[in-house]
Each structure stands twice: as structure tokens, then as C-alpha cells.
Amino acid sequence: MSDQSGEYLPNDVQSVQNALVDWYEADHRDYPWRRTEDPYGILVSEVMSQQTQLDRVVAAWEDFLERWPAVADLAAADRGDVVGFWTDHSLGYNNRAKYLHEAARQVTDEFGGEWPRDPDGLSELMGVGPYTANAVASFAFNNGNAVVDTNVKRVLYRAFDVPDDDAAFEETAQRLMPAGESEVWNNAIMELGGVACEKTPDCDGAQCPWREWCHAYQTGDFTAPDVPTQPEFEGSRRQMRGRVISVLNEYDELALDELGPRIRVDYAPDGEHGREWLRGLLSDLEADGLVTLTDGAETTVATLSRT
Known part of the structure; x- marks a missing residue:
């Protein structure tokens, strides 16, 4: 990692970290998969949420785990039933259901029911890309890297004026994450992007904990890589x-x-x-x-x- 990643962050990085974690722990959206460290349940939530809004995923996730409560249950299921469930719940492309079913079989047949615990190992599962592997490693085993999705890029771009460059986003995100705290940190920064720093931000309403450092809040320019035009009201x-x-x-x-x-x-x-x-x-x-x-x-x- 180059030293360049630190140039976008305030000198007192720990204060920035503490502010976000305290904000998240004080109040956040209570999704059921945030109350478990079971890698199976977390993987199901990650795959379901790839094409579906989180509020709609809740009922489908609960129904899925009621029908197949453990990875061995899913592995033993008929693939047609799994795909049918996916279709009935409008969860997007059916191949995601096929990959999830195949991943469950890999865990039971190839890994003896033991889940890989790091992003590299989890990436060996069918249909599990780098982002999903890192998310499961973080939320199930507290053993992931900093998550960098569209929402996180938007947060970093606005808050710290990080340029629209994948390497800069990844390096800055990794430097910003407290060592050994990927579970709470990745949840917290994604929550920030989901409730305070959306395409149309709600800085004060959501009591964004980074307002005192935020470049966008100070300048009133809330553009971002996925927000090409500045909202007329924010900062006005x-x-x-x-x-x-x-x-x-x-x-x-x-x-x-x-x-x-x-x-x-x-x-x-x-x-x-x-x-x-x-x-x-x-x-x-x-x-x-x-x-x-x-x-x-x-x-x-x-x-x-x-x-």
C-alpha cells in the first residue's frame, strides 16, 4: 500500500473512527442478519441483497432460513426447489440461487462442513466474488478487509475528497478501517452510506458523525461518482x-x-x-x-x- 492513501484523511484518524463506530452502535437499522455470526445466514443475505432492497430482503431471508435452516439443509435440497423459491420471492437472476445451492454443497462435501474464514478461501465458493467473500469474512469471522462498494466510494469521495480512482478508494478505505475491527467497521460505513450519505444526503437529519471533517458538508458540493449533478437544496x-x-x-x-x-x-x-x-x-x-x-x-x- 502506498503512503498516498493517507493524504486524504484528517491527521486525527482515530477521532474519525471513533465517531463513526459510536454513531453506528448508538442506533442503526436492525436487520436480522446483523444479529448473527453464522456464515451461512450472512452469505444468504449478501446474495439476496445483490439485486433487492434490504427492506424487501428481510422476509425472504427469514423464509429461506426457515425452510433450509443450515448449510447442510440447503446442500441436500432439490435445486429446482431453491430456484423456485428465488422466483417466487422476486429475488432477481435465478443463477444466484443455483450458485448459492452449489456453494452450500461445496461447504458440506469439499470442506467437511467447515467454512473458509478469510476472503481468499471464501472466494473459492461458487458465485462468491471478492466483495461477497470479504463481506462474509468480515461479518461472520471479523476477518475481512475494508469493504469498498458504491456507497463507500460515495462516502469517501464526499467526506475526504478522495479522487474517483479505484486504487485510491481501496487504499484509503483500508487505512481508515481500525485493525481487527472489520465486522463493526464495514457495517458502520455501509450504514453511513445507506442512511446519511445517500445520493441525496441527509447530513443533519441522520446526524452524520463526519460532518466536522466532511469536505462536501463544508463546501455544499454533494456530487459523487454516482451522483453527477449536485442536489440543488443541499448546502444552499x-x-x-x-x-x-x-x-x-x-x-x-x-x-x-x-x-x-x-x-x-x-x-x-x-x-x-x-x-x-x-x-x-x-x-x-x-x-x-x-x-x-x-x-x-x-x-x-x-x-x-x-x-
Whole structure:
């Protein structure tokens, strides 16, 4: 790995890591395959989710494991039944069901029921590519590399201004992942891409833990490799005005330096998005009759106009 991977990351990488893991562990989507370390159940979830939205996968996954609860059960099943299940549940290409069935037979017949525990070994299973092998190694055995899918690329591109280059994404993702923590880390960064940093981001609503470091959040440019045009609302003056009204509706009145950090996580009194920027925003709102500004001896107080 080249040293170049570190140039995109903040100096205090550990703070970035801790912020994401704490955010994930405090609250995340509760999919049933996240509550197991069984490689069989995890592989089934990974194969099903390749072409199906996760919320729709839940019922199919539960039905599948109820019918074939262990890898030996799937290996002994009739392939036509497995393919029929796949079709009945609208899970995409039927060859995925065939490969999953064949992989189950490999585990039972060739590996004596013992699952390979690393990405290379798991890649020997039928239909299991590098991404799926790494996911199973991570979530079943905590023994994977950093996952780099479309969502993760989008997160890294926006947050740390990583260029749209596969090698740069992979090197940066691997450097960012805490050693020996692939299970929680890969879940966490994919969760970030799934609920906070989607194509249309929800930075504040999802309480993205990387806002203070995020290049996109600071610049308002939320383009990404899979998002060729910038959403009109994110980072716009209109969005900031809305935040001011929302905050003042809760607190009624605040001094500029108390209000600023609640509008932008990167607010710094003398910075680019500091008092001067905030005063300009508030002046526009005052002109519209929405906010009242009161200049004191030491500070300016913003009050929501309620008449």
C-alpha cells in the first residue's frame, strides 16, 4: 500500500473512527442478519441483497432460513426447489440461487462442513466474488478487509475528497478501517452510506458523525461518482435559512456564537462560515420579517419573530 492513501484523511484518524463506530452502535437499522455470526445466514443475505432492497430482503431471508435452516439443509435440497423459491420471492437472476445451492454443497462435501474464514478461501465458493467473500469474512469471522462498494466510494469521495480512482478508494478505505475491527467497521460505513450519505444526503437529519471533517458538508458540493449533478437544496442558502428558523423556533433567541454551531458543524467565529457569514444570513431573514437582530455591547442576539 502506498503512503498516498493517507493524504486524504484528517491527521486525527482515530477521532474519525471513533465517531463513526459510536454513531453506528448508538442506533442503526436492525436487520436480522446483523444479529448473527453464522456464515451461512450472512452469505444468504449478501446474495439476496445483490439485486433487492434490504427492506424487501428481510422476509425472504427469514423464509429461506426457515425452510433450509443450515448449510447442510440447503446442500441436500432439490435445486429446482431453491430456484423456485428465488422466483417466487422476486429475488432477481435465478443463477444466484443455483450458485448459492452449489456453494452450500461445496461447504458440506469439499470442506467437511467447515467454512473458509478469510476472503481468499471464501472466494473459492461458487458465485462468491471478492466483495461477497470479504463481506462474509468480515461479518461472520471479523476477518475481512475494508469493504469498498458504491456507497463507500460515495462516502469517501464526499467526506475526504478522495479522487474517483479505484486504487485510491481501496487504499484509503483500508487505512481508515481500525485493525481487527472489520465486522463493526464495514457495517458502520455501509450504514453511513445507506442512511446519511445517500445520493441525496441527509447530513443533519441522520446526524452524520463526519460532518466536522466532511469536505462536501463544508463546501455544499454533494456530487459523487454516482451522483453527477449536485442536489440543488443541499448546502444552499435556502437550506441554511431553514436551519436558522428551526433552531430559533426551539431556543427562541441565541447569540451568534451559540447559534452558529447549530447551523453548521464547521462554524468558526472568524472562519469562512463564521460571524460575518451568519450575520449576512440573518440580515436576509430580518429583511423578510422572520428574525430580529439586537446588537449588544459584546454580541448580537438573534430572535425569532413571532408576529
